[in-house]
Amino acid sequence: MGKARALEVERFLAELVDSGYQLTPEAFELVKDLSATMDLEELLRKLMEKYEPKFIGKEDIEKLLKPKKISISVKPEEFKPIGREVEADIKLEKDASRVLKKGFDFAGYFRDRYRKLRKFFEQYFSDITPIGELRSGEQATVVGMVVEKVERKTSILLRLEDPTGFCRVVVMPERASAYANAKEVLLDQVICVQGRTKGDVLFAEEIIFPGIRRVRQGKEDIPDVYAVLISDLHCGSKKFAKELFQRFVLWLNGKWGGKFERRIASKVKYVIIAGDLVDGIGIYPDQKGELEVFSAYEQYRALAGYLEQIPDYIEIVAIPGNHDPVPNVVPQPPIPKKYAEPLLEAREIHLYGNPSQVLIHGRRFLLYHGNALNDVVTQVPDISYSKLNAEMMGRCMAILVRGRHLAPVYGEKTGIFLSPEDPLVVEEEPDVVHMGHIHVRAILSYNGVLLVNSGGWQYRTSYQERMGLIPSVGEAVVLSLRELEPFIMRFGS
Numbered sequence: 001m002g003k004a005r006a007l008e009v010e011r012f013l014a015e016l017v018d019s020g021y022q023l024t025p026e027a028f029e030l031v032k033d034l035s036a037t038m039d040l041e042e043l044l045r046k047l048m049e050k051y052e053p054k055f056i057g058k059e060d061i062e063k064l065l066k067p068k069k070i071s072i073s074v075k076p077e078e079f080k081p082i083g084r085e086v087e088a089d090i091k092l093e094k095d096a097s098r099v100l101k102k103g104f105d106f107a108g109y110f111r112d113r114y115r116k117l118r119k120f121f122e123q124y125f126s127d128i129t130p131i132g133e134l135r136s137g138e139q140a141t142v143v144g145m146v147v148e149k150v151e152r153k154t155s156i157l158l159r160l161e162d163p164t165g166f167c168r169v170v171v172m173p174e175r176a177s178a179y180a181n182a183k184e185v186l187l188d189q190v191i192c193v194q195g196r197t198k199g200d201v202l203f204a205e206e207i208i209f210p211g212i213r214r215v216r217q218g219k220e221d222i223p224d225v226y227a228v229l230i231s232d233l234h235c236g237s238k239k240f241a242k243e244l245f246q247r248f249v250l251w252l253n254g255k256w257g258g259k260f261e262r263r264i265a266s267k268v269k270y271v272i273i274a275g276d277l278v279d280g281i282g283i284y285p286d287q288k289g290e291l292e293v294f295s296a297y298e299q300y301r302a303l304a305g306y307l308e309q310i311p312d313y314i315e316i317v318a319i320p321g322n323h324d325p326v327p328n329v330v331p332q333p334p335i336p337k338k339y340a341e342p343l344l345e346a347r348e349i350h351l352y353g354n355p356s357q358v359l360i361h362g363r364r365f366l367l368y369h370g371n372a373l374n375d376v377v378t379q380v381p382d383i384s385y386s387k388l389n390a391e392m393m394g395r396c397m398a399i400l401v402r403g404r405h406l407a408p409v410y411g412e413k414t415g416i417f418l419s420p421e422d423p424l425v426v427e428e429e430p431d432v433v434h435m436g437h438i439h440v441r442a443i444l445s446y447n448g449v450l451l452v453n454s455g456g457w458q459y460r461t462s463y464q465e466r467m468g469l470i471p472s473v474g475e476a477v478v479l480s481l482r483e484l485e486p487f488i489m490r491f492g493s
């Protein structure tokens with residue numbers, strides 16, 4: 001603690017004691033934490049107003065910290081929430097952090113990835129040649145993991161591995177579709193290459209990804225309710241867009257927006273948060289200067305103040321992101337109780353791991369923070385942070401989903417937990433894939449799968465400024481579960 005803050009705490013304590021109050025050691029610790037973000041004179045005034053001289057405990061101070069309830073500006077009869085009439089139907093189908101086989105197994109992890117992804121190609125090709133059996137001058141179809149990629153001026157070179165060996169693949173620009181796909185190939189993805197061998201080189205004619213396709217089922221039996229997708233709140237950051245998030249909460253209560261917006265709000269039954277609920281502590285160098293709340297627990301407490309105002313008939317689902325206090329290695333476990341306590345005390349909330357697969361009225365949602373989007377941005381030549389608009393973000397998500405793996409690249413931007421099985425393969429087709437992480441909102445319908453990046457609730461940070469990234473702030477993607485039609489609600493001016 002700096003000298004100025006220490007002095008402020010001392011003065012606070014002296015005035016309190018002079019007025020006949022005492023502090024428990026826990027309350028004293030809390031005051032020290034709060035001194036970073038709060039005017040202690042104001043706290044002193046509030047304490048004296050609320051309590052007669054006595055022993056002040058931590059809970060007494062906490063009671064003063066809860067944000068004021070938002071005032072009601074619409075008569076209750078004008079807002080008839082349809083969501084309240086509908087029974088929730090939400091099932092956790094798969095939480096990648098829970099299906100881990102115990103232990104660390106580098107070779108086993110990649111073997112499992114290869115085995116699971118090869119199955120998709122086996123549905124289409126019955127003549128896959130093991131790489132170890134390739135002969136010169138043959139037409140061949142191979143399935144391998146990309147262990148090396150080199151872009152030259154006139155060609156792209158790949159090195160593929162399967163359990164029987166390695167081979168070199170050359171992709172020439174004349175093979176336009178193979179060349180375009182090769183540009184978007186990520187390291188450690190499992191792909192299929194068709195081509196002709198010459199010596200020990202396979203000249204690619206086609207490059208094929210596992211791919212994904214979802215045939216939309218008629219779901220007339222689904223109630224006419226909506227899910228709202230948001231992510232990257234970064235509560236606790238100085239840049240957290242508090243006023244916009246407050247508007248969001250007001251809107252869910254039918255107290256913000258015109259008739260149209262309120263009609264949409266009345267149908268909301270689910271709020272889904274794809275990670276980075278808080279800004280966290282020590283996530284990047286010099287983060288302290290950008291924080292308003294200096295402990296993760298207090299950041300969740302601040303967030304609880306908002307979430308508790310969301311009507312209780314609305315189900316809230318949340319997975320962690322790289323800023324939440326869980327190991328920054330995918331899969332990430334649900335936000336632990338020791339931090340999430342204020343949220344869980346404030347209201348019911350479904351905390352799942354990152355990634356997780358959830359069925360909502362039978363619609364399959366794949367919830368993923370989007371950690372590996374960084375690898376896509378850095379590995380695909382014509383994608384960069386400074387050019388990242390909604391269209392490009394849609395493409396980034398499609399590159400991951402098309403490869404049916406949520407974090408293929410090992411050893412670069414995204415930490416991966418190498419267990420004996422790989423739970424990051426997209427084995428079942430989802431209806432909706434919901435990501436966040438890079439704070440650029442995007443919606444793309446990709447072969448019948450709706451890809452959503454729900455942007456963020458944090459104004460542009462100095463880091464984003466350095467990267468040239470323009471974030472989307474204060475937007476929510478609203479999705480009718482019956483039609484899966486997305487709609488963007490904007491809470492900024």
Ligand SMILES: [Fe+2]
Nearest residue numbers: 232276437438
């Ligand atoms: Fe974030």
